[in-house]
Amino acid sequence: MNLYTELVHLPDLLFHQYCIKQFGINRGVYNTIDEWFFDKGNKNILERRQRIFHFLNWCLQNGLAANGKIKFGPGNLSKNLMDYSEGNFSFDVPLFMQKDQALIYKISMEG
Numbered sequence: 001m002n003l004y005t006e007l008v009h010l011p012d013l014l015f016h017q018y019c020i021k022q023f024g025i026n027r028g029v030y031n032t033i034d035e036w037f038f039d040k041g042n043k044n045i046l047e048r049r050q051r052i053f054h055f056l057n058w059c060l061q062n063g064l065a066a067n068g069k070i071k072f073g074p075g076n077l078s079k080n081l082m083d084y085s086e087g088n089f090s091f092d093v094p095l096f097m098q099k100d101q102a103l104i105y106k107i108s109m110e111g
Helices: 003-008 012-023 027-039 045-061 076-085
Strands: 096-099 102-105
Touching: 003 012, 003 045, 012 027, 012 045, 027 045, 027 076, 045 076
Parallel strands: none
Antiparallel strands: 096 102
16 A cells, blocks of 8 residues: 555544644644535545545645645635646656655646
């Protein structure tokens, strides 16, 4: 099992704690992201976790992080979720590397 597979199969609390530690978000932001993807039709928990992780990495790559923590500001979480959802992303190819105990995710865009 690779690192990515192990990550998305963690128990709920451990996956949640990993996202908080890795991306510097709080529980409310995590829950909002999870609920947003659920409301958009991602009922499968593994698919939703992939999308949560992919979204958070997308935020990092789009300069939303300061001091290693993602900062959205008032109203910007919803805006970024909508901007992200307009992208055409491929989730089939896990392009993960481990570097200094941090996961780096290379987002693959289609089209």
